[in-house]
Amino acid sequence: xxxxxxxxxxxxxxxxxxxxxxxxxxxxxxxxxxxxxxxxxxxxxxxxxxxxxxxxxxxxxxxxxxxxxxxxxxxxxxxxxxxxxxxxxxxxxxxxxxxxxxxxxxxxxxxxxxxxxxxxxxxxxxxxxxxxxxxxxxxxxxxxxxxxxxxxxxxxxxxxxxxxxxxxxxxxxxxxxxxxxxxxxxxxxxxxxxxxxxxxxxxxxxxxxxxxxxxxxxxxxxxxxxxxxxxxxxxxxxxxxxxxxxxxxxxxxxxxxxxxxxxxxxxxxxxxxxxxxxxxxxxxxxxxxxxxxxxxxxxxxxxxxxxxxxxxxxxxxxxxxxxxxxxxxxxxxxxxxxxxxxxxxxxxxxxxxxxxxxxxxxxxxxxxxxxxxxxxxxxxxxxxxx
Amino acid sequence: xxxxxxxxxxxxxxxxxxxxxxxxxxxxxxxxxxxxxxxxxxxxxxxxxxxxxxxxxxxxxxxxxxxxxxxxxxxxxxxxxxxxxxxxxxxxxxxxxxxxxxxxxxxxxxxxxxxxxxxxxxxxxxxxxxxxxxxxxxxxxxx
Ligand SMILES: [Zn+2]
Numbered sequence: 001x002x003x004x005x006x007x008x009x010x011x012x013x014x015x016x017x018x019x020x021x022x023x024x025x026x027x028x029x030x031x032x033x034x035x036x037x038x039x040x041x042x043x044x045x046x047x048x049x050x051x052x053x054x055x056x057x058x059x060x061x062x063x064x065x066x067x068x069x070x071x072x073x074x075x076x077x078x079x080x081x082x083x084x085x086x087x088x089x090x091x092x093x094x095x096x097x098x099x100x101x102x103x104x105x106x107x108x109x110x111x112x113x114x115x116x117x118x119x120x121x122x123x124x125x126x127x128x129x130x131x132x133x134x135x136x137x138x139x140x141x142x143x144x145x146x147x148x149x150x151x152x153x154x155x156x157x158x159x160x161x162x163x164x165x166x167x168x169x170x171x172x173x174x175x176x177x178x179x180x181x182x183x184x185x186x187x188x189x190x191x192x193x194x195x196x197x198x199x200x201x202x203x204x205x206x207x208x209x210x211x212x213x214x215x216x217x218x219x220x221x222x223x224x225x226x227x228x229x230x231x232x233x234x235x236x237x238x239x240x241x242x243x244x245x246x247x248x249x250x251x252x253x254x255x256x257x258x259x260x261x262x263x264x265x266x267x268x269x270x271x272x273x274x275x276x277x278x279x280x281x282x283x284x285x286x287x288x289x290x291x292x293x294x295x296x297x298x299x300x301x302x303x304x305x306x307x308x309x310x311x312x313x314x315x316x317x318x319x320x321x322x323x324x325x326x327x328x329x330x331x332x333x334x335x336x337x338x339x340x341x342x343x344x345x346x347x348x349x350x351x352x353x354x355x356x357x358x359x360x361x362x363x364x365x366x367x368x369x370x371x372x373x374x375x376x377x378x379x380x381x382x383x384x385x386x
Numbered sequence: 387x388x389x390x391x392x393x394x395x396x397x398x399x400x401x402x403x404x405x406x407x408x409x410x411x412x413x414x415x416x417x418x419x420x421x422x423x424x425x426x427x428x429x430x431x432x433x434x435x436x437x438x439x440x441x442x443x444x445x446x447x448x449x450x451x452x453x454x455x456x457x458x459x460x461x462x463x464x465x466x467x468x469x470x471x472x473x474x475x476x477x478x479x480x481x482x483x484x485x486x487x488x489x490x491x492x493x494x495x496x497x498x499x500x501x502x503x504x505x506x507x508x509x510x511x512x513x514x515x516x517x518x519x520x521x522x523x524x525x526x527x528x529x
Binding site (some may be wrong): 138140 | 401405
């Protein structure tokens, strides 16, 4: 099988970006990725746009974005896997190269979430479960979905509200080092614990913000990649799975089965084990999600996620540093851009270009974990120097 | 970078869906008569909630209605204090997942109890309610 590498990365400033429209925002990361890869944009054959959409004015973002960037006549589509749309875009671009269809392809993740008011945004995300059975009569929200998991996890494993707040403190600590992050301020445990309850037991500081942002990666076939760069970062494993839209059909509420299955597939394909991962991004849309991810990805045993955060095992210098870019919590979570942003961060780490938040790279292996919805979709992508 | 210059669009739309329920309207009809039922596949015996006319296990479209509940056990819950735009008129609410004998689970509001008193493992009953628009729905209450 041919190999596929990341040869170019680009990332916009994340935040409340009232200064740009969707195409202008996408352009920021596309231009950086093209420059970083050193490719002629005419040589990019496929452009896959990851975007959930619905909260900005354009209905067909792929063509809007491509046209603005002068990417004429490319093969293109918008892909949607909720908050994992970015990883789905990377996978689709990857497949287009593996199939021999393209030598160079690009995945662009983009979301503009702040053009509608906050409560409308909460409504649009809340409707993203099973509308008829969870929203129409009961007004589910995304914090509520993850709160159902948090309560079950607390009840079964003794995870505490303080453990969850620790995840937020860690996220803000690293977010403060990332100039592209939405929040660049450290917070204290007391501040996180004392923040407004959104959906008990989850508080404001347990939740990622609404974010505008874009990220892009350019992928190339082995032959092309070796001609472009001395530091290609290879995509070694792509695992994915899905689970029920109706939460009531899940067997339990202490982990995401889709993450477990996606991780198993990715590890098997990449021929690596969890202990070989030097650095990871985990899908921390809510703090409980990061703790469950440690468990679902095999970084620790089931029920020991809280122990990992208490012992600092996922900090810089710990066993597996997680979300050194600030994570969704502090960097921000522009739904469709997140998976691509994670691939950008892990590529930077594996290139040793992460500066102040650089993880020590021993095995050359990095992991991207990206969840769509409440484990409706899950993608795990394993990147490697070798 | 972040100058607040936006063109406030003059066009707005209202999204209001007419959701087809012809294949499973008996669920809502039964609810109006205080019965909580769901679909059971005649071919393989699969009981499914939410009800669906086509079996997700064997793909048969022959089904019957089976009584569920009313007794359930609270599996997990949350107290929603920040509610979505279209629930702006509602007070904060508890959302619970209850499990019936046989393992079938249902998500609904938990009413009739202050949120501090909700507890995993507590006994619940499912009850019918009618919205102010006249639509039937269901909630849990403490048993
Ligand atoms: Zn059947």
